[in-house]
Amino acid sequence: MYRLRVILLKEWRESLRNKMVLFGVIFLPIILVGMSVYMIALGEGANDPVAQIIVFNTSLMYFLILPAIIPLAIAVYSIVGEKDQATLEPLLATPISDLELFLGKALASVIPAVVVNWVSFGAFLGITRLLVGAVPLQTLTLPWLASIFGLSPLLALFSVGVTMLVSSRASDARAAYQFSSFAILPGLVPLIIYSSQKTLVDLKLVALEGGVLLVASAVVLYFAIRVFRREQILTRWK
Amino acid sequence: MIVTNDLTRRFGDLVAVDSLNLKVERGEIFGFLGPNGAGKTTTVRMLAALIAPTSGEATVAGLRLGVSNREIRQKVGVLTETPGLYRRLSAWDNLLFFARLHRVPSPEERVERYLKMFELWDRRDAPAGGYSKGMRQKLAIARALLHEPEILFLDEPTASLDPEAAKVVRDLIETLQTKERTIFLCTHNLDEADRLCDRVALFNQRLITVGEPQRLREEMYGRRTVIHLADPRPGIEDALDLPFVKSVERLENKLVIGLDDPERENPLLVSRLVELGAQIQFVNELRVSLEDLYLDMIGGNDVPA
Numbered sequence: 187m188y189r190l191r192v193i194l195l196k197e198w199r200e201s202l203r204n205k206m207v208l209f210g211v212i213f214l215p216i217i218l219v220g221m222s223v224y225m226i227a228l229g230e231g232a233n234d235p236v237a238q239i240i241v242f243n244t245s246l247m248y249f250l251i252l253p254a255i256i257p258l259a260i261a262v263y264s265i266v267g268e269k270d271q272a273t274l275e276p277l278l279a280t281p282i283s284d285l286e287l288f289l290g291k292a293l294a295s296v297i298p299a300v301v302v303n304w305v306s307f308g309a310f311l312g313i314t315r316l317l318v319g320a321v322p323l324q325t326l327t328l329p330w331l332a333s334i335f336g337l338s339p340l341l342a343l344f345s346v347g348v349t350m351l352v353s354s355r356a357s358d359a360r361a362a363y364q365f366s367s368f369a370i371l372p373g374l375v376p377l378i379i380y381s382s383q384k385t386l387v388d389l390k391l392v393a394l395e396g397g398v399l400l401v402a403s404a405v406v407l408y409f410a411i412r413v414f415r416r417e418q419i420l421t422r423w424k
Numbered sequence: 425m426i427v428t429n430d431l432t433r434r435f436g437d438l439v440a441v442d443s444l445n446l447k448v449e450r451g452e453i454f455g456f457l458g459p460n461g462a463g464k465t466t467t468v469r470m471l472a473a474l475i476a477p478t479s480g481e482a483t484v485a486g487l488r489l490g491v492s493n494r495e496i497r498q499k500v501g502v503l504t505e506t507p508g509l510y511r512r513l514s515a516w517d518n519l520l521f522f523a524r525l526h527r528v529p530s531p532e533e534r535v536e537r538y539l540k541m542f543e544l545w546d547r548r549d550a551p552a553g554g555y556s557k558g559m560r561q562k563l564a565i566a567r568a569l570l571h572e573p574e575i576l577f578l579d580e581p582t583a584s585l586d587p588e589a590a591k592v593v594r595d596l597i598e599t600l601q602t603k604e605r606t607i608f609l610c611t612h613n614l615d616e617a618d619r620l621c622d623r624v625a626l627f628n629q630r631l632i633t634v635g636e637p638q639r640l641r642e643e644m645y646g647r648r649t650v651i652h653l654a655d656p657r658p659g660i661e662d663a664l665d666l667p668f669v670k671s672v673e674r675l676e677n678k679l680v681i682g683l684d685d686p687e688r689e690n691p692l693l694v695s696r697l698v699e700l701g702a703q704i705q706f707v708n709e710l711r712v713s714l715e716d717l718y719l720d721m722i723g724g725n726d727v728p729a
Contacts, residue, residue: 196517199530203513271508271510271511272504275474279497279502281495401689420475
């Protein structure tokens with residue numbers, strides 16, 4: 187646990203000095219919170235209930251896209267950055283275990299993604315209350331909250347697993363970032379379907395998406411852990 | 425300190441290290457010499473418990489490879505070919521990170537001591553990416569030493585440095601040798617190996633030879649004394665009838681004479697040459713460079729008869 191914490195702190199310290207990572211962690215949430223608030227304001231003014239629901243669903247979708255996107259930059263730079271700086275070998279020459287290194291890298295991306303998403307959601311509620319007057323009842327339902335608090339960590343895990351797999355084969359951070367962005371799309375498809383629903387998101391949909399993400403994350407993380415072995419890193423990684 | 429027994433590593437069909445048998449003693453600086461692609465880095469990676477051998481076995485710091493890998497990594501320090509520093513982090517943060525990974529007691533104090541020892545204390549808060557090559561290499565060596573390892577693996581420590589920085593690093597390596605610390609130095613800088621190493625191994629996928637540099641030279645070429653004459657005196661080499669003289673070769677005004685024990689035989693040799701009328705200007709020992717030995721054994725020179 188101690189070495190895991192050491193890795194986590196180092197990753198965050200490095201991320202704080204990386205503009206690309208900071209953009210993904212700070213500016214992207216600000217933009218999406220702004221868009222969500224705008225959507226809610228738009229929905230409140232709509233006369234057609236179906237249009238209103240679609241707008242509210244789209245607003246929710248932003249908070250499910252964020253936890254999938256935020257870890258991309260952190261995870262890509264965490265791995266491609268190590269390759270670029272040739273720091274992997276000195277790191278692997280320490281008594282750290284393969285699993286500690288993997289978990290350290292993975293959690294360094296997952297934790298900020300989930301925390302930033304929840305904070306963004308809180309900010310969204312606060313700003314909506316200030317600007318629109320009140321948060322529409324249709325948005326503070328159990329399925330919404332279950333989506334944001336239950337699905338976010340799973341989305342972040344899935345995204346990190348995919349990014350780590352992609353980054354292990356990439357030597358260029360931008361290419362890894364772009365490829366990872368495409369590779370996580372299957373995890374986001376059900377969310378895109380949400381936003382086109384003419385009914386509000388219900389618990390059954392959330393549970394289904396949760397189940398799919400759980401299985402997908404387990405598969406992706408299984409392969410990522412296999413790739414994250416000392417021997418593999420030193421002899422197979424590009 | 426390091427004992428290997430038929431240590432072998434293959435990558436598919438490629439044999440990178442073939443049946444390496446080696447014994448490195450505690451406290452010595454051991455040079456591991458070979459051309460690029462000889463398998464030096466693969467050997468270091470195996471001995472530092474970073475990759476597994478395909479076959480064979482080894483003990484490192486008294487621990488068996490493959491059984492106590494984590495403990496081995498705690499007892500060895502590795503300087504990789506490139507310094508491998510976190511460029512955005514300061515020297516202080518770089519070292520503190522590794523000190524904590526090694527669970528060094530009072531890591532802050534240890535980092536301070538090493539930064540001061542390596543004269544990096546004044547630049548401790550500057551990002552490592554802004555350091556000169558020499559400073560980066562010093563920082564990387566400090567990182568490899570932080571947990572005070574029993575064995576220090578140095579892989580081409582001066583390879584990419586300018587002569588001034590290389591000298592700083594070489595001087596530093598000399599100061600690192602203690603009775604308790606073994607230094608395993610991979611290099612193809614033969615002058616460096618000659619100056620620093622107690623023993624060297626010539627290696628090119630297989631171990632070619634191992635020994636003290638001077639002894640290897642003597643075994644390969646014998647010992648030779650060079651006599652510089654003021655005038656050529658033709659035929660004097662034929663008149664040199666001393667029983668201990670193994671060979672005589674004339675090179676213009678010089679005689680190159682093969683001997684077994686020059687310390688004892690040189691005075692007799694000089695007396696005899698003076699008796700024969702030679703006017704001797706200088707007497708010195710012919711030193712064959714480790715480079716010649718290396719090229720002869722690895723390939724590239726004609727092997728002397």
